[in-house]
Amino acid sequence: MRAIFASGGTSSTHSPDIGRRTFGLSLAVGAALSLVPGLVRSAAGHGAKNVVLVHGLFADGSCWSEVIPRLQGEGLNVTSVQNPLTTLDDAVAAAQRVLARQEGPTVLVGHSFSGMIVTEVGADPKVSAVVYVAARAPDVGEDYAALAKRFPTPPASAGIVFDGDEGRLSEAAFLRDFAGDLPAARAKVLYAAQAPFQKTLLTGMTRHAAWRSKPSFYAVSKRDRTIDPDLQRFMAKRMGATTIEVDASHLSLISHPQEIAGLIIRAAAV
Template sequence: MTMMLKLLAGAAMAVAAMAAAGSAEAKGTDKAIVLVHGGFVDGSGWEGVYTILKKDGYDVTIVQNPTISLKGDVAATRAAIHAQTKPVILVGHSYGGAVITESGTDPQVAALVYITAFAPDQGESVAKLTSNPAPGAPVPPIVPPVDGFLALDKAKFVASFAADVKPDLARFMADSQVPWGLDALNGAITEPAWKSRPSWYLVATDDRMIPVDVQRMMARRAGARTADHAGSHAIYVSQPAAVAKFIEAAASQTR
């Protein structure tokens, strides 16, 4: 009788473990989330998204890209990927999309999520994708490089980058810009990860940095599952709940 009770208890525990694993997979929390920022900013802009994802049970890591060269940023991102114990949902914003496109071929990466981000093809760089803007398209207010680094015109930063961010925070972002290296801007993709990984793309329809038509072109070319959301280029800062929901949907739909 005692042996039978032990066997039943063991079976019950196994069923409970299987149910818990199934629940985690259904929610997507059997994946780790790695967040990659873009140019002119650092990883702190992900704080709102990070807080929501953590509350919902995800392992979350934020990469602090040096933004000096694409090669260096890919190395930093791959180090973050290799630190995970679960399959990785790799998320990139803006130039961070180029970083995840190059680093996302790592075997630990299960899927890519682009948040109004660049998704270059083989041989393309951010510089190439932005070199011939369509007539009437918004043009980022980048000032001439100094010592090999770029910055945005502080007076035009808010309107172009962070129009829907709280004014005090948007001004802080303008004044705390991180220099963006020309080697990062010109870094070309060798093997686009979106050709071998499922991808998602959130189009920010009020973006004044990456034209909406360019976002849609890149998403379509990558075969990404796409959603539109009204928001500025800094939508990940201004609307973290919407961005976190999009990332979680990608995680739950990735098998």
């Protein structure tokens, strides 16, 4: 099913009456699944049993720490990739190595920049569905930077600082524009642990677009200051993704892990 749901809202892409009924039913079913672990586990049992998570810029694999236990609690085998953040080819290779270790259908999930990796690696036959969390979702050979220029420049862009070819977010930008809905103390810990990236990482382009052939899911962050929310909506609509909107900063996977885990569980059930 291709649908758009807003977390805490009642909008739909279908006619108003049918859309409200469909949304209400889907929301009720989703709530029931989240409250009854056995039901979710049963649903996941008929689809993918594995989930591979990939992080983006200014982070490392631990950024999924709030989502991982929720997925494991539903019986899913979860692995978080350590993205080297050097080149797109290196990042793709790291994800492919982890994917190769999975036995059976696997959901591939990417946050932020790692949507590039999901888009490329997700073409693997082992991948049953792809999930984008406030993530890039380019088409084959598409210049993502050119696409992004069609939308307002997100505030975080001004906070990227470079030491030679190595980039990172300044503390002010990290706390305000990357992790804006997290407690300051938590955001400062994440800032201290952010992994720097190489400029060469930003020059790569995808040779495949997994979302064109795989069931696709997208979590839009409505208060995102790192990737413009309307750009996220554009990419989600273009891929025909099952979409949720979360009232979150760019780090919805930390501030709203239940919603993000729920979307991944839905992807595992297809």
